[in-house]
Amino acid sequence: xxxxxxxxxxxxxLPAVVIFVIFYVIPFIWVFQLGLYEWDGILPTKxxxxxxxxxxxxxxxxxxxxxxWQAGYITLxxxxxxxxxxxxxxxxxxxxxxxxxxxxxxxxxPPVLSEVVVGxxxxxxxxxxxxxxxxxxxxxxxxxxxxxxxxxxxxALTTVAVVHCWKGFGWGFLIFLAGLQTIPRELYEAARMDxxxxxxxxxxxxxxxxxxxxxxxxxxxxxxxxxxxxLIIAMTGGGPAYHTQVPVLRILGSMRGSSRxxxxxxxxxxxxxxxxxxxxxxxxxxxxxxxx
Amino acid sequence: xxTGAYYKTKKILVNLVIYLFLISVSLTCVFPLFWMVSSSLxxxxxxxxxxxxxxxxxxxxxxxxxxKEGGFGRYFLNSACYTVLVVxxxxxxSSLAAYAFSRFRFPGRNILFFMFLAAMMIPIPGxxxxxxxxxxxxxxxxxAIGYILCMINVGLSTSIFLLKTxxxxxxxxxxxxxxxxxxxxxxxxxxxxxxxxxxxLAVVVVFNALNVWNEYILALVIFDSKSLMPLQVxxxxxxxxxxxxxxxxxxxxxxxxxxxILVYLLMQKYIIKGVTAGAIVG
Numbered sequence: 255x256x257x258x259x260x261x262x263x264x265x266x267x268l269p270a271v272v273i274f275v276i277f278y279v280i281p282f283i284w285v286f287q288l289g290l291y292e293w294d295g296i297l298p299t300k301x302x303x304x305x306x307x308x309x310x311x312x313x314x315x316x317x318x319x320x321x322x323w324q325a326g327y328i329t330l331x332x333x334x335x336x337x338x339x340x341x342x343x344x345x346x347x348x349x350x351x352x353x354x355x356x357x358x359x360x361x362x363x364p365p366v367l368s369e370v371v372v373g374x375x376x377x378x379x380x381x382x383x384x385x386x387x388x389x390x391x392x393x394x395x396x397x398x399x400x401x402x403x404x405x406x407x408x409x410a411l412t413t414v415a416v417v418h419c420w421k422g423f424g425w426g427f428l429i430f431l432a433g434l435q436t437i438p439r440e441l442y443e444a445a446r447m448d449x450x451x452x453x454x455x456x457x458x459x460x461x462x463x464x465x466x467x468x469x470x471x472x473x474x475x476x477x478x479x480x481x482x483x484x485l486i487i488a489m490t491g492g493g494p495a496y497h498t499q500v501p502v503l504r505i506l507g508s509m510r511g512s513s514r515x516x517x518x519x520x521x522x523x524x525x526x527x528x529x530x531x532x533x534x535x536x537x538x539x540x541x542x543x544x545x546x
Numbered sequence: 547x548x549t550g551a552y553y554k555t556k557k558i559l560v561n562l563v564i565y566l567f568l569i570s571v572s573l574t575c576v577f578p579l580f581w582m583v584s585s586s587l588x589x590x591x592x593x594x595x596x597x598x599x600x601x602x603x604x605x606x607x608x609x610x611x612x613x614k615e616g617g618f619g620r621y622f623l624n625s626a627c628y629t630v631l632v633v634x635x636x637x638x639x640s641s642l643a644a645y646a647f648s649r650f651r652f653p654g655r656n657i658l659f660f661m662f663l664a665a666m667m668i669p670i671p672g673x674x675x676x677x678x679x680x681x682x683x684x685x686x687x688x689x690a691i692g693y694i695l696c697m698i699n700v701g702l703s704t705s706i707f708l709l710k711t712x713x714x715x716x717x718x719x720x721x722x723x724x725x726x727x728x729x730x731x732x733x734x735x736x737x738x739x740x741x742x743x744x745x746x747l748a749v750v751v752v753f754n755a756l757n758v759w760n761e762y763i764l765a766l767v768i769f770d771s772k773s774l775m776p777l778q779v780x781x782x783x784x785x786x787x788x789x790x791x792x793x794x795x796x797x798x799x800x801x802x803x804x805x806x807i808l809v810y811l812l813m814q815k816y817i818i819k820g821v822t823a824g825a826i827v828g
Contacts, residue, residue: 266642270662346564360576361572379578386597522675529669
C-alpha cells in the first residue's frame with residue numbers, strides 16, 4: 255500500500271522530469287563535452303582538441319570580443335535610457351491621474367510583440383531611402399540629419415539599442431510601478447507634515463525604498479539585454495560588417511555559418527560564465543549598498 | 547507670501563507636463579503599429595512614395611495575397627497548432643508536477659524541485675546548439691513533435707514554480723474532504739486542485755502562449771521544411787527571399803501581431819500579474 259502510494263507520487267512528476275532530463279540536463283552536459291571538440295555537426299567523428307577552442311576565444315577571436323563590447327554598449331543604454339524612462343513613467347503613473355490603466359496597457363504592447371515583428375517594422379521605418387523617419391526629417395528641413403540608420407556603421411549599433419529600449423521599457427515600468435505602489439502612503443504624509451517638499455520626499459522616501467526593486471530590474475535588464483539577438487537579426491543581421499554583432503549571434507554564426515559546433519558550445523560556456531559573474535557582482539554590490 | 551492661486555497654477559502645470567509625457571510615450575508605443583497596418587494597405591508602387599499615415603486607397607487584397615500567395619495562411623496555422631499543443635502540454639505536465647511537489651512527500655522531492663529552480667537561474671546562451679544535436683540523434687529534427695517537446699521544456703520550470711507557489715498557499719480542506727469521499731490522487735488533482743488553480747493557470751497559459759507564438763530561434767534551427775515553419779521564421783525569410791514585397795510583408799507582420807494584441811488586451815490582467823510574479827522569481 256505504502257509502496258503503491260509512493261510510486262503514484264512519482265507518476266505525477268515523471269513526465270516533467272523525463273522531458274527536463276532529455277531536453278535540459280543532457281544538452282547542458284553536452285555543451286561542456288562538445289566545447290572540447292572540433293566538430294562540423296555532420297560527420298560521426300569528432301576531433302578532441304582539449305581547451306584550444308577556449309584559447310581561440312580568449313586570445314584570437316577579435317570579433318567575439320567586439321561583439322561582447324557591443325552587447326555591453328546596448329546593455330549600458332538599456333540600463334540608463336530604458337530604465338530611467340521606465341522609472342519616470344512609473345513615478346508619473348503612481349498618483350491620482352486619469353486613465354492610469356490605459357497607460358499601463360499601452361506601455362506593455364511593445365514587450366508582448368515578437369522581436370521579429372518589432373525588428374522588421376522598425377527596419378521599414380528606419381530605411382535609408384524609403385523610411386518614414388528620413389522622410390519626416392526632410393519634411394521638417396532636417397535633411398542633414400537623415401541617414402542610413404541601420405547600414406551606417408556610425409549609427410547602426412545605437413539605433414538598434416534604442417529600438418531595443420523601445421521594446422523593453424514596459425517590463426521595467428510594470429515592475430517599478432508595482433514597487434512604488436507598495437510604499438505606504440503614510441510615509442509621504444509624514445514627510446509632508448515634517449515640511450518636506452515633493453523633491454525631498456522623492457529623494458528621502460521614494461528612492462531609498464526603491465533600491466531593491468531597482469537592483470532587481472537592473473539584473474533582469476543586464477541578463478536580458480546581453481542575450482538579446484533576434485531583434486538584431488531582424489534589423490541588421492549583425493551588419494554592417496560586424497558592427498551590430500552580439501555574442502549569441504556569433505554562436506549562431508559558428509554553428510550555421512562556419513559549421514563549428516564545438517567552437518559554438520565553447521562560446522556558449524564562456525558567455526554563460528561571464529553572465530553569471532556579472533550578475534553575481536551586481537548582486538554583491540547591491541547587497542553592500544543596501545547595508546550602507 | 548505664496549498664495550493659493552500660486553500653488554494651484556503650479557499643480558496644473560506639473561500635471562500638464564506629466565500628461566504630455568505620458569501621452570507622447572503612448573503615441574511612440576502605438577505609432578509603429580499604425581504605420582505597419584497603413585503600409586500593409588498600400589501597393590508595391592505607392593508604398594515608396596505615399597508617406598501619408600492613412601493611405602488614399604485601402605488595398606485589403608494584400609491580406610488575401612499574403613495569406614494565399616505569401617503562404618502566411620499555412621504558417622499561421624502551423625504557429626497556432628504549435629502554440630495550442632505546447633500550452634496544453636505545459637499545463638498538464640507542470641500542474642501534475644507542481645501539485646506533487648506541493649502536497650506529497652517522497653524521496654528526492656527537494657532535489658528534483660531544486661533542479662527545476664536552478665534551471666530558471668542558470669543562463670545557457672546558445673542552448674539551440676546542443677538541442678539541434680540532440681534532436682538530430684533522436685531523429686526528431688525537422689519534425690513538429692521535436693519542436694513541441696523542446697518548447698514544452700522551455701516553459702516547464704517557470705510554470706511549475708508559479709503553480710507550486712499557488713498550491714502551497716491553497717487551503718487543503720477541500721482536498722481532504724474529497725479524499726474522505728474516496729477520490730483518488732489523480733481525481734483530486736483533476737477535480738479539486740485544477741479548478742481552484744484557474745487564476746494562476748490563466749497566467750501560465752497566457753505567458754506560454756505568447757512565448758511560443760513569438761519564438762524564433764529554435765524553429766529556425768530545427769526546421770528545414772518550409773511546410774513546418776511557424777510564422778516568425780516565415781516572415782524573416784520572406785523578407786530576404788527576393789525583392790521584398792513590402793505591402794505583403796507588412797500584411798504578414800500584421801497577421802502575426804494581431805492575435806497577440808487581441809490576447810493581450812483580453813488577458814492583460816493576468817499578464818500584469820504574471821510580470822510582477824515573474825519579477826519576484828528573478
